[in-house]
Amino acid sequence: MKDISRLRRGSKFIVAALIVLLCGGVPFSAAYGATAKEIDVSVGVALNRFYGEVLGAQEFGRTAKGLLVLPNVIKAGFVVGGEYGEGALKVGDRTEAYYNIVAGSFGFQIGAEKKDIIIAFMTDEALRQFRDSSGWEVGVDGNIALIDIGGGQRIDTTTVKDPIIAFVFDVKGLMADVSLKGAKFTRLDK
Secondary structure, eight states, X not given: OHHHHHHHHHHHHHHHHHHHHHHHHHHHHHHTOOOHHHHHHHHHHHHHHHHHHSBTXXXXXXXXXXXXXXXXXXXXXXXXXXXXXXXXXXXXXXXXXXXXXXXXEEEEEEEEEEEXXXXXXXXXXXXXXXXXXXXXXXXXXXXXXXXXXXXXXXOOTTTOOOSEEEEEEEEEESOOOOOOTTOEEEEEOO
């Protein structure tokens, strides 16, 4: 019985330590994040990869009112998980603002991954609501349709009618999770 009690206390300590590390690491990342120039370069690389790998992506990008491009988003977890990345909101060919994505999770999970996320705002209203928020959260401030593009498939602007659409691609790592539920996007001063 004593062994079970010690195990429970030890598990609680590990979970608490992971929460402190993950939560403590987010402000550090935000304070010492990438420069605007570094983000712009990464965004350009991610967009070129998206346009080159996904059939119909260029047409889709031209139709969108704005694209939030978040390259190299990192997610890691061991029971407690965290996700962080920085990117830019592109309207037309210009960068309008810089944003980060922060998410946390708790449950059965282990591993790490790196991925690129592109969120397309297909209506002026959806883009306006995103820009006007001080911290936009998926599932609270708006819903995102997640499009899964398999090998050789084509995205088509005539069949996709959702106001906000997300593409997760170039996933590398051992954590097979492409959910954006609970992710929060905050504007950065760059």
